[in-house]
Amino acid sequence: MTDVIASEWLKLRSLRSNLHLLACSVAAVLACAGVAFMIGRGFDHQSPDERMAFAGNGDGLGNGIAVAYFVFATLGALAITSEYSTGMIRTSLVAMPRRHVLLLAKIPALAVVTLVAGQVLAFAMHAAAMAVLGDRAGQVLRDGRTLGTPLPEPGVLASVSAAGLSMAALALIGLGVGAAVRSTPGALVVLTVIIVVLPVAARTLPSPLRARAGSFMIENLPLQIAGVGGGLLPPAGAAGLLAAYVIAALTAGATAIASKGGRIKALAAGVAATVLVAAVPAAASASPRSGPSPLDWTACADKEMRCASIEVPVDWSKPSGRKIRLTAGMLPHTGAERRIGAVFAVPGGPGGSGVKDLSTYAGSFSDLRGRFDIVTVEPRNTVDKGVLPYECLISGPWIALPGSPAEYAEQGRRNREAAQRCRAADPEYFDHLDSASVARDMEAIRVALGEERLSFIGSSYGGIPAITYARLFPARVRAVVLDGTASPAMDRAESRLGSERAFARFAAWCAATTACALHGQDVGQVWRALIERADRSPIPVRAEPPVAYSGFDLKEAAAPSIIAPGRKPEHPRWAQLAEAIERAVGGDASGFAGYVRQGTYSLKVPSPVGMNMTHCPDGMGYGSYEEYREQRRKAERLLPNLSGIESWHPLGCVGWPSPVTNPFEPLPAQGLPPFLGVGSRTDFDGAADIVRRVPGSAALLHDGDGHALYNSGVTCVVGHVNRYLTSLRLPPPGTVCRPVE
Secondary structure, eight states: OHHHHHHHHHHHHHOHHHHHHHHHTHHHHHHHHHHHHHHHHHHHTSOHHHHHTOOOOTTSOTTTHHHHHHHHHHHHHHHHHHHHHHTHHHHHHHTOSSTTHHHHHHHHHHHHHHHHHHHHHHHHHHHHHHHHHGGGGGOBOTTSOBSSOOTTSTTHHHHHHHHHHHHHHHHHHHHHHHHHHOSHHHHHHHHHIIIIIHHHHHHTSOTTHHHHHHHTSGGGHHHHHHTSSSSSOOHHHHHHHHHHHHHHHHHHHHHHHHOSSOSHHHHHHHHHHHHHHHHHHHHHTSOOOOSOOSOOOEEOSSTTSEEEEEEEESSTTSTTSOEEEEEEEEEOOOOSSOOOEEEEEEOOTTTOOHHHHHHHTGGGGTTGGGTEEEEEEEOTTOTTSSSSOHHHHTOOOBOOOOSSHHHHHHHHHHHHHHHHHHHTTOHHHHTTOSHHHHHHHHHHHHHHHTOSOEEEEEEGGGHHHHHHHHHHOGGGEEEEEEESOOOTTSOTTGGGHHHHHHHHHHHHHHHHOTTSTTTTSOHHHHHHHHHHHHHHSOEEOTTSTTOEEOHHHHHHHHHHHHHOOOSTTTOHHHHHHHHHHHHHHTTOTHHHHHHHHHHHSSSSOBOOHHHHHHHTTTTOSOSOHHHHHHHHHHHHHHOTTTTTGGGHHHHTTTTOSSOOOSOOOOOOSSSOOOOEEEEETTTHHHHHHHHTTSTTOEEEEESSOOSSHHHHTOHHHHHHHHHHHHHOOOOOTTOEEOOOO
């Protein structure tokens, strides 16, 4: 047998066509470079938002892989068809004790040559594509990929190596096809169908059949083998399928050589081998969900979403006690690539419905759904759930800054009275609306889904249940994104420094913009004088006597407009705020009361019971009047224009009728993956403070206005978040997203 193999090696070397074919493989490199050049040119001529929507070039091999495959497959086919065309096949078969051994003897030499050549060619193709893209290759796109993926990226080295390996596999497939067909033209026709016609036909199929069929195309197997996309098959399944194709082709070829009759038997053998061997990876391509879910998913009111009901205990310390039903929502995985798992979108508020939010902001998750199911819940603390009276929950007392222990106690009395009115409808339920209970509900949903681990996007206050979940169930956390979440560990006054910076931008805008009602004045001086005057003698709302605004009332009413000015360049909320200030300077606070009433149905900003019923058991309140006074003194030093707003939420918990059940506790020092914090220039500090406590984490600054940026569809943020969730790659330290002008 050794002599036969050596003889086949000499035959392979003597075929001049092989050198010509390998030289033609340079066309694959040129194809990769040419397409990368066109992508780069097109990318350069797009706006920043349009660039984010670009389709990535991946490892760069896809553009030339068909050329490379055809060259290698032809090389393999010629190794046997050349003998048929010259008549040498009869001489070769006479020397063989068993006819089918001839094909096996050709494999070692062909495999060695094509393995080496395939690796060289694959890395040359990748290098050419990356060189042409240059620095643009690192541009993060909306789907989380980059325009190009260099070798240091996870899975790229494996995918390029797998592509080289697949070229060698195509040479062996060509060898088998050539042996089965017995003519060079016929073999080239069959190979053209395999390499070109079938993939093109698969791309014309409707979704999701297109994704399923595409997963079985040879050109998509290298990425799946590397586990970085390309289709629905797991790495082992993709590798098994590639091996199955080789075995099927060689089986057909060996059968044809061994058979003295026609080629029907060979064709039948090849088809049978393909069906039998491909059954293994086809079975392995099933979704990684572990067994049937007890959740009965049906269409939601939003037909794109699916909804299900899950039963959980009211009191998790009494799991066999009274139960409540929660509505879970899902935007199912829709992608052409293998599902990674589930991302849990945790709604903010507190009091918001994740089901409603996910329906509203479904567009922001469109790319992420290519790899995940997006799951959410209508939490137990959703204000319109119907267990507690909605009108009661959205109302609440007005907050005043206490100047004495007696005033502090009076604020507590008003808070308690408002809370008791709502609590009376269902005291047991009201007393179990903390974020730890919400986190345990999320764990029950994970178990029902059959997921081993969950990834999270916590929007605004939704980050608190997310980090509580991470503290309670660290082994069940795959990734955590905190989007605009205030840190419960951060000093309250320091957490509001972003609002002070926003006020400075408001003042600068007024100085530069004639449309501002305060243009030409020192806005800071006007504002501080107004606050001081209102604290001495509250400014009446003339249309609604006897309502009057203190300085603290003005600050709290102004804060949302200061940090969220509206669309550039008009900044309508800043313009409205400037007009309200001008009117208040004239002795009428109706401008403030008017837009507060539009959003809250109250003439002053209320402290809603529906928020406090979670804030307060989560430990947001002050421990004492003395703690409050100490915080006030610090805030007055740090926040010259807005001191007091840091106390609004904590003062809403004074006198709360139920105890703190979920106080802040540090996250575990080990066992958690790195987190990603996201925030605008107003709320970045809070998210950054949380994630810096988890080793290896990163924070992403959006150098613009806004809140809950992922839901809002800020493309740069969406891209980095998607990249982290799909590949667990964090942005480099200091990464900043610039707003699109």
